[in-house]
Amino acid sequence: MSRFFSLRLLQRSLRLLIASLIFGCVATMCAAQTEAALSDDPDPVRLFERGQAAHARGEFDRALELYEEALKVRPEFPEAEFQKGTALLSLNRLPEAEPAFRRAIELRKNWSLPYSALGVLLTRLNRDAEAVPFLEQALQLDKNDTLALRVLASLRLRAGNSAEALRLAQSATSATEAPAAAWLVRAQAERAASDKLAAKTSLSRALQLEPENVAALVESADLALDENDYEGAIESLQIADRISKGDKQIAARLALAHERAGKTEEARRIATAAGIVTEDPTKPHIDGTAEEIASANSDDPLISRKALEKLLAKNPRNPMLLARLGASYRTDDPNRALQFYHRASELQPANPDYATGYAAALVRARRFGEAAAILSKVIAAQPDNYTAHANLATALYEQKLYAAAVPEYQWLLRAKPDAVVAYYFIGSAHDYLGEYREALASYESFLERADPNINQLEIEKVRLRLPLLRRQVKRGEGVKRKP
DSSP: OOHHHHHHHHHHHHHHHHHHHTTTTHHHHHHHTTOGGGGOSSOHHHHHHHHHHHHHTTOHHHHHHHHHHHHHHOSOOHHHHHHHHHHHHHTTOHHHHHHHHHHHHHHOTTOHHHHHHHHHHHHHTTOHHHHHHHHHHHHHHOTTOHHHHHHHHHHHHHTTOHHHHHHHHHHHTOSTTOOHHHHHHHHHHHHHTTOHHHHHHHHHHHHHHOTTOHHHHHHHHHHHHHTTOHHHHHHHHHHHHHHTTTOHHHHHHHHHHHHHTTOHHHHHHHHHHHTOOOOOTTSSSOSSOHHHHHHHTOSSHHHHHHHHHHHHHHSTTOHHHHHHHHHHHTTTOHHHHHHHHHHHHHHOTTOHHHHHHHHHHHHHTTOHHHHHHHHHHHHHHOTTOHHHHHHHHHHHHHTTOHHHHHHHHHHHHHHOTTOTHHHHHHHHHHHHTTOHHHHHHHHHHHHHHOOHHHHHHHHHHHHHHHHHHHHHHHTTOSOOOOO
16 A cells, blocks of 8 residues: 555544544533632633634634633643644644643543544654554543544554454444545555455445545555556546646556556656656556556655665666656755766756756756756757756856856746745845845845745845945945946
8 A cells, every 4th residue: 555645544534533523522521610620710611612612613723722721721621632732733733733632641541532633643743653552542442433443554554464454444444434534444454465355345335435535546546457457447546636636646547547558648648747757768658566656756755766766676777767866866965866867868868857957966066067067058958947047047156157147047037926035146146246236126125025934044144234235335335237
């Protein structure tokens, strides 16, 4: 089973957890309302209930405020800590949710819900080993905790223990109202155990409950591909692609299914539109499994890099795979990236994308002169190549060729007006050239548009420079540009 779709299933479980637990504390609060200790003003119970109401309306920020107010009045309030955690999950503030769930567990050790919630959260944070004990504890407290059963089953499956995964998944689906997610995990475990007939039955149940469950549709397609049922795979993947438009892993599977069905033109069209790996111009298709190709298109570099290396071992002369590995290593290991891009360029010397990638790796390696020479040739052949212009601007600026860098940054702004940081570099280049009026105008344009969350360092530099620069302009200093 693809880790990507396992994580997608867990993300779905997390969302269902949030929705199903908004009112999960109501029963326990009835008893809490009778406690004499709750007579403080403001009343923590009323604050909590107002938080529950805001939570139900989808006003997560307001709900969080009210839960925190309740906790200020009554710090030992497990229900409020738990709901604070679910509100933080709804706001996608995952690291902050963890201490709330842990505090709820500390305050009330015999309550299964925070154990389940924390287990799912840790899994979502890729901390599987830490998640397992909490999920197991949730099941000790409540053997029918469907969420804990299915998430733990998914973890067992990921670890390669398909027998234990199947046992847990069967328990998760024993309830009359078992959700589609539980049937999906069961199908995945049955497929891992080579019981494809049972897997088909479980998938049918999952899709009956949720016809647009993307993970179930993809699992159904993978099962069809295993049995060379290409049309069945295409049908499932087309539905999944319509629901999750732009998902590269789904597009990769869809392209592969068309390719295996002999529909190479359609496969090429899908791959080109999605910008994904699927085929080598010298071969009908890349040698590799559907899982490897899907993983190669993952947005997680650790997943994609490992899959790309496996595919390259099977397809050593595929320039596309070489270039993709070059792109993967460009930021953290530019010298290794250069090796991959160089091999790709040797195989397809006329491909400007490989030359651009090689030059971008040279920029990361701070070999600016070599990069500028290559990028100038690329731009001559492809005047609208944005990546080439961006890297050339950097290469020229870093070589202190400021007069040549300014037109490149100006081109970037014309092509993408929201490339705000270009104003900073234009201003800085003018500043170094002594063109203070032009520098001031560019700096001020930058400050008007800059986002403090993205450009904080540049903002601070400009603000430090502006007082003196304004005095210099006022005194008439600086190089005057010819009219």
